[in-house]
Amino acid sequence: MNTPAKPALRPADPRFSSGPTKKRPGWTADALKDAPLGRSHRAKPGKAKLKEAIDRTRAVLGVPADFKIGIVPASDTGAIEMAMWSMLGAKPVDIFAWESFGEEWVTDAKQLKLDFKAHTASYGALPNLAAARKDADIIFTQNGTTSGVKVPNFDWIAADRDGITINDATSAVFAQAIDWSKCDVTTFSWQKVLGGEGAHGMLILSPRAIARLESYTPDRPLPKIFRLTKKGKVDLEIFEGATINTPSLLATEDYIDALKWAESLGGLEALQARANANAKVLVDWVAKTDWVDFLATDPATRSNTSVCLKVVDARVTGLSEEAQAEFAKKLAALLEKEGVGLDMGSYRSAPPGLRIWCGGTIEASDVAALTPWIEWAFATLVAELPA
Known part of the structure; x- marks a missing residue:
């Protein structure tokens, strides 16, 4: 049995996890030195830091001035569920789900006993976005972190819609364009594209979302961490640096550092360009590599952040489903053992394969150095398969 030679060049940084993602280039703990540790988040220094995080978010993302931005508990999941529990029920709901987290929002809709339609697709494809009803609320995932499939645009959302739209943008924000005129609720978490803490x-x-909050009172109990209104009006303090529960000022400082780094690059366009460049390395590699392909079937829907790959070589696809899954696990494990690619296995409920994070904090040179190692690992494992 011939063992292929290992590549000579290694990625300078092997961290390709899809969340928490790699921190910005050059990050050290010294970036946290100005965090007001041991202080109340409601004291002036703490509240100022939270307000700074909100203001810098608005500036980098180009969020319209009449939109409100708040820091909320429980990551992106908490933000989505806060919106669902507080706003939905006034109208029927269309949920577009094509990967693990979208499926969770369908489960939540069942828990809430909403009048909803679930528009689903298997991993690698999008559901029929044209099925979105003008008179319904909409929930969708802009970029499927576990499938590597994104919405190609926002044209399918009616400009004159009656309902509100909820966009789970956690692995799209800072890397893909967002049409703010089509998104009434947009959510994300710090640990995705900018490499912040969880x-x-x-x-x-949007103003339309605020109007919904102030005109509709859901017939359900709302836990404290979901309450966005006081006496029938939106609690504006949440969007000015006050928070519903205690945030980490250490994590806040880290997020501010990431935003400052983004500003130093040139802002949103520079971040998007870095993600596109990283993803293009994989596009070019897949085009010349016959045993691997993208999980996303349509190039227009391929993610530029959470890039999901599948093995299409007959020596592997001819195996049982269990054996194919085991091969993919071994592939990721071998890359991790060599210290060249960490946390690259596909999501636990997704088809077996690799998932490579290509957001803006990743260097294209590291992606380029990774691909020969993936080829080496594949050749090594294929050589071990029974004849």
Whole structure:
């Protein structure tokens, strides 16, 4: 049995996790030195830091001035569920789900006993977005972190819609364009594209979303962490640096550092360009590599952040489903063992394969150095298969 030679060049940084993602280039703990540790988040220094995080988010993303931005508990999941629990029920709901997290929002809709339609597709494809009803509320995932499939545009959302739209943008924000005129609720978390720390969510509300909050009172109990209104009006303090529960000022400082780095690059366009460049390395590699392909079937829907790959070589696809899954696990494990690609296995409920994060904090040179190692690992494992 011939063992292929290992590549000579290694990625300078092997971290390709899809969340928490790699921190910005050059990051050290010294970036946190100005965090007001041991202070109340309601004291002036703490509240100022939270307000700074909100203001810098608005500036980098180009969020319209009449939209509200708040820091909320429980990461992106908390932000989505806060919106669902607080706003939905006034109208029927269309949920577009094509991967793990979208399926969770369908489960939540069942828990809430909403009048909803679930528009679904298997991993690698999008559901029929044209089925979105003008008179219904809409929930969708802009970029499927576990499938590597994104919405190609926002044209399918009616400009004169009656309902509100909820966009789970956690692995799209800072890397893909967002049409703010089509998104009434937009959510994300710090640990995705900018490599921040976990547990904090961001909730961005349009004037239409605020109007919904102030005109509709859901017939269900609302836990404290979901309450966005006081006496029938939106609680504006949440969107000015006050938070519903205690945030981490250390994590806040880290997020501010990431935003400052983004500003130093040139802002949103520069971040998007970095993600596109990283993803293009994989596009070019897949085009010349016959045993691998994208999980996303349509090039227009391929993610530029959470890039999901599948093995299409007959020596592997001819195996049982269990054996194919085991091969993919071994592939990711071998790359991790060599220290060249960490946390690259596909999501636990997704088809077996690799998932490579290509957001703006990743260097294209590291992606380029990774691909020969993937080829080496594949050749090594294929050589071990029974004849």
